[in-house]
Amino acid sequence: MKSIPHIDMSLYGKDFNEFAQHVGQGYESYGFVALTNHGIEQQLIDDALDICRDLFALPEAVKKQYHIPGGGGTRGYTPFGTEIAKDAKHVDLKEFWHVGREIDGEPPFPQLLPNVWPAELPDFKPKILALYEALDALGLRVLEALAVFLQQPRDFFKDKVNFGNSILRPLHYPPIIDEGTPSVRAGAHEDINVLTLLVGSREPGLEVLAKDGTWIPVTIIEGAIICNVGDMLQRLTNDVLPSTTHRVVNPPAPYSHKSRYSIPFFLHFNPDVLITPLASCVSEQNPAKHEPITANDYLLERLREIGLIK
Structure with missing residues (x-):
C-alpha cells in the first residue's frame, strides 16, 4: 500500500452502484479511503480549524472550567495527557474538546448529553455545529454505499445512526518540547465507532498500518477528507471491513516545534443498536466471530480500556 484509495464522491449522484463498489472495495482492502469532491466547502473547514486554534489558545485555567470530572470526556474539554491508546504504556500528547449531537x-437516549460551549468564543458553536452537520450527512452517504456493497437495502444504516452519539473532536497536539519523550501524539490504535471522518490536519504525522506490517504516511490531499472503518463496523461485517490500526507520530523538526490541529468526526450507531454479524458477511470460510452486543455496551467497554472512564 503506497497510499490509501481515493474515492470521488461525485460518483454518488452519477453512478451510485459503481460508487458503492469503489467504496466497499477500498474499505475491504485498506479500511481507509480519502474522499474527494465531497461537497463540503473548504471555507467551512477552514473556519472550524481556525476557531479550534483560538479555543486551545485559551488559558489553561479557562479551558479546565469546561472539563467535567467523571464524565469520561463525553462533552467539553479533556486536558493534555489524559487519553492512552489501548495496551499502551504512555499517555498521548494531546488535548481535545468533544461536541455531540444537538x-x-x-x-x-440518555447518552445524548447537552453540549458544553466556551463562553469566551461565541463563534465556536455555529462554526463547529456547521461542520458536525456536514460530516454527519457525508458519513451517511458513505454508509449508503456500504449498505449496497454489503447486500443490504440502501437505507439500511439510516435508522441506526440518526440518533447516534456521534462526536466531533477538535484536537490539539502541542509542540513537542522534549524530543526524547517516550510518548507520541496518538499511539497506535483502532477507532471504536462506525466510521471516522478526519478534517485537517495541515501538518504531517498520520500513519496507517498496512497488511504487510509497514507504516504508510497519509499525505493529506488538498481538500480531501480521510474516512476509515471503526471497530463497530468491523464487528457488524464479521471483519469483512477491517478497522485498520493507525497512529499520529511525532514528526521531525521543524514540524515537531509547531502545534498540530485536526478535527475527527466519530460516527456512532444509536445506543440501542445490536451489533451482530450480518448474514451476508457470514459463510463457511468466514464463520461468525463476534457475540451480539449493543452499541452502548461496546462503547463503555472500550472507553474503560483507553482510560476515559474508570
Whole structure:
C-alpha cells in the first residue's frame, strides 16, 4: 500500500452502484479511503480549524472550567495527557474538546448529553455545529454505499445512526518540547465507532498500518477528507471491513516545534443498536466471530480500556 484509495464522491449522484463498489472495495482492502469532491466547502473547514486554534489558545485555567470530572470526556474539554491508546504504556500528547449531537427537546437516549460551549468564543458553536452537520450527512452517504456493497437495502444504516452519539473532536497536539519523550501524539490504535471522518490536519504525522506490517504516511490531499472503518463496523461485517490500526507520530523538526490541529468526526450507531454479524458477511470460510452486543455496551467497554472512564 503506497497510499490509501481515493474515492470521488461525485460518483454518488452519477453512478451510485459503481460508487458503492469503489467504496466497499477500498474499505475491504485498506479500511481507509480519502474522499474527494465531497461537497463540503473548504471555507467551512477552514473556519472550524481556525476557531479550534483560538479555543486551545485559551488559558489553561479557562479551558479546565469546561472539563467535567467523571464524565469520561463525553462533552467539553479533556486536558493534555489524559487519553492512552489501548495496551499502551504512555499517555498521548494531546488535548481535545468533544461536541455531540444537538437535540431539540427531550433526547431519545440518555447518552445524548447537552453540549458544553466556551463562553469566551461565541463563534465556536455555529462554526463547529456547521461542520458536525456536514460530516454527519457525508458519513451517511458513505454508509449508503456500504449498505449496497454489503447486500443490504440502501437505507439500511439510516435508522441506526440518526440518533447516534456521534462526536466531533477538535484536537490539539502541542509542540513537542522534549524530543526524547517516550510518548507520541496518538499511539497506535483502532477507532471504536462506525466510521471516522478526519478534517485537517495541515501538518504531517498520520500513519496507517498496512497488511504487510509497514507504516504508510497519509499525505493529506488538498481538500480531501480521510474516512476509515471503526471497530463497530468491523464487528457488524464479521471483519469483512477491517478497522485498520493507525497512529499520529511525532514528526521531525521543524514540524515537531509547531502545534498540530485536526478535527475527527466519530460516527456512532444509536445506543440501542445490536451489533451482530450480518448474514451476508457470514459463510463457511468466514464463520461468525463476534457475540451480539449493543452499541452502548461496546462503547463503555472500550472507553474503560483507553482510560476515559474508570
